Amino acid sequence: MARAGITADRLVAAAADLADEVGFEHVTLSALARRFGVKDASLYSHVSGVRELRTRLALFAGAELIDAIAAAVAGRAGKDALTAFATAYRAYALTHPGRYAATQIRVDPDPTTDSPALRRTTDVTYGMLRAYDLHEPDLTDAVRLLRSTLHGYCVLEAAGAFAHSRDVQASWDRAVDALHTALEHWPRETPRRRK
Numbered sequence: 793m794a795r796a797g798i799t800a801d802r803l804v805a806a807a808a809d810l811a812d813e814v815g816f817e818h819v820t821l822s823a824l825a826r827r828f829g830v831k832d833a834s835l836y837s838h839v840s841g842v843r844e845l846r847t848r849l850a851l852f853a854g855a856e857l858i859d860a861i862a863a864a865v866a867g868r869a870g871k872d873a874l875t876a877f878a879t880a881y882r883a884y885a886l887t888h889p890g891r892y893a894a895t896q897i898r899v900d901p902d903p904t905t906d907s908p909a910l911r912r913t914t915d916v917t918y919g920m921l922r923a924y925d926l927h928e929p930d931l932t933d934a935v936r937l938l939r940s941t942l943h944g945y946c947v948l949e950a951a952g953a954f955a956h957s958r959d960v961q962a963s964w965d966r967a968v969d970a971l972h973t974a975l976e977h978w979p980r981e982t983p984r985r986r987k
Contacts, residue, residue, distance in 0.1 A: 804852050807845055810823060810890070811853075811894055819845070821836075850894045850895060851899070851907050851909055856888070858912050863880070870924075874968065881946070882964065885946035886946060
């Protein structure tokens with residue numbers, strides 16, 4: 793590819809493809825430079841370094857993930873929305889393992905991270921959970937339960953850790969059912985009395 797054809801957006805898209813091929817941890821400027829047929833130094837006019845590249849990749853993948861989830865949950869509520877959310881999340885994590893790994897990094901708060909995708913992720917996730925009549929601090933606790941359950945299941949499944957003869961899809965369906973039950977019967981936090 794011609795050097796003039798490289799843009800920050802094309803660089804991030806190539807990094808996303810590379811992450812899915814070789815793993816997020818192996819995404820480097822050197823690997824991308826080889827992919828574009830240029831020297832490493834020529835990429836520094838588009839990103840300041842690998843940290844910025846990985847941050848941009850995290851935001852790119854996060855936007856893809858929340859777009860898929862938002863499309864899946866549109867017009868749904870309650871258990872139907874939860875099931876659609878979880879299904880889209882799992883499909884993305886298993887289909888795009890490198891991109892998904894990028895979504896799990898901590899993104900430092902700075903001007904580049906004030907992204908519409910981050911705000912949309914919060915809006916879609918909290919919006920789906922509000923159907924369970926959850927309010928703070930229970931809402932944040934529920935988001936953490938949802939994220940850790942879906943993430944843990946997907947990471948274990950991708951690693952081939954579910955060796956039991958029980959069908960993995962059947963276990964997934966039961967896990968989503970259990971999340972729904974937990975959200976419907978959420979133990980509300982009561983205000984603490986002052987001593």
